[in-house]
Amino acid sequence: MRSVKRHVAVLALAAATWAMSTSVWGLPSVPSSTFEPAEGCGCHAALYDQWQASMHAKALTDPLYLYKLAEADKATNGALGPFCNGCHGPVAVMAGEVRGTDISKASQQARQGVTCDLCHQVVGTRGKLGNTSIEVQPDGVKRAQLKDAVSPSHATAYSAFHESAEFCGNCHNVDHPVNGMHLEMTYTEWKNGPYAKQGIVCQDCHMTPGPGVTKPNPGKAAAGGPERPHIYTMTFAGGNVGLGDAARAEERLKAAAEVSIEVPEIVQPGAQAVATVTVTNVGAGHYLPTGLTEVRQMWLTVEVVDTAGKTVASTRHDYGTVLKDAKGNHPVELWDAVAIHSDDRIPPKGSSTDTIAFAMPNAAVTVRAALYYRSAPEEMAKKAGVEIPTTEMAKVEKAVYASADEKARAAAPPAPPSGAGAGGLLTWIAAAAVLVGGIVAGFLIARKRA
């Protein structure tokens, strides 16, 4: 109990330190009018629609976020609110329009979370990457990767920083605000993985229309602008099927992993058989799952079913991270965590293997493996008042036979039906065709005569 109190006291002190700086840890203190509401970006209608469906647009008003924010703020006597809001509502924080969990005073642009005009006034990183380390230059100049952009309504500037993964890493690496332990490490996972070495950045997978690297994506960046060989989309789709862009998230989840089964094709009845199931992270540029992994759920089910549909054996593997506190208790909440107790997620291009053993029955069995994903546990979603669906990411099955005869029997085409079966039907169709043909011919002859 004493250590919990001390923890809260340290958090409160940290919060006070932030409050004394110009704004929340060095972000500029500026009115929200510094940032245009997204509706002002009317010339970029397609980009606006993409962004509006994304979790970036909902980062501050997201019911799951507000639910967790309330828990975090309460558990730490109000110390954590400003920390959380910095990333989920940077405009609200810079403008001082959010207090703890109360966003009722937030202006339209502040409620728009990670909004267009915030990202496009970012110029770099302040200090160590992560924990909202964005450097904002609130001068109204819109920065992006285009070198020749000319706009009738605002100043533009080329920004190489927008093409870098560090742009995203400013917010997609989250450390504990007091003890510094790594809580969310999507950027670092990418940086240490194979995609960084290939020069494939976050933008190549998350700011494109389809899953994977969809380049080139020709189009216009603005109404009245020139046709360009490649433009980025403001989709930022990930795995959030319940609250984000459902179709795009589902597409990405299905492209992220492959499941395969290795098992002998023929096993003597009564003998022990072993199936090896491998899940490979083929599509995600970071661990699978990534981000808020103590909340995200990804699990594999393996089932062995006999010819009567009865389950002979089954197993389940949940992937994720489990956090522990100073006393080693686990799982614990983010704010109580000092270290990771366990982590069995799948690295980019890496695999995870499970085995299942079963006694072979007389005829045949089917081994079925399926991988599922859900952004948040059912109970948490219920408390937050949202519906979070489960997505099937991949599914495979393989048959095992008790003998070569059994396999041949299963492979043989079904016996031809007798009597007026398919053959009979064909005869009828042929007869009907002859009859219709005769009528048409008769009709044509009659017309010619007339």
Ligand code: HEC
């Ligand atoms: C999370 C930050 C972020 C948000 C939010 C965001 N953008 Fe972007 N935008 C970028 C980045 C980064 C690039 C450049 C990508 C690259 O070069 O790799 C970009 C590129 C652009 C471009 C250049 C043309 C193109 O499509 O490639 C335009 C125009 C643009 N964004 C407009 C918008 C508008 C309008 C919105 C809101 C409706 C928006 N952006 C929201 C980060 C953001």
Ligand code: HEC
């Ligand atoms: C100012 C901070 C910030 C920046 C910069 C930022 N993000 Fe995010 N991003 C967030 C937050 C906060 C969320 C979570 C919102 C939520 O789910 O409530 C998020 C969510 C996401 C998601 C998850 C969507 C889903 O369906 O689960 C993806 C993908 C993503 N961001 C990609 C990017 C990429 C790519 C970049 C760089 C071009 C980027 N972000 C830059 C703060 C940021």
Ligand code: HEC
């Ligand atoms: C090779 C393509 C690829 C690259 C590169 C990549 N991602 Fe992803 N990302 C994916 C796929 C596929 C998913 C969906 C599966 C999942 O949730 O992990 C995803 C999911 C996400 C999610 C949602 C996680 C969740 O479960 O809610 C976030 C956030 C994210 N990526 C951010 C980033 C950031 C930030 C970078 C760069 C540092 C990046 N991604 C690089 C392919 C990529």
Ligand code: HEC
């Ligand atoms: C440095 C940036 C940052 C900070 C600070 C931060 N978050 Fe997040 N948060 C993110 C990003 C990025 C994601 C998306 C990651 C993913 O998709 O897995 C996210 C996702 C979430 C989600 C999932 C939302 C959904 O709809 O699935 C919740 C809940 C959440 N954060 C709560 C919090 C709370 C509570 C705090 C404060 C204790 C906090 N966050 C602090 C960046 C941040």
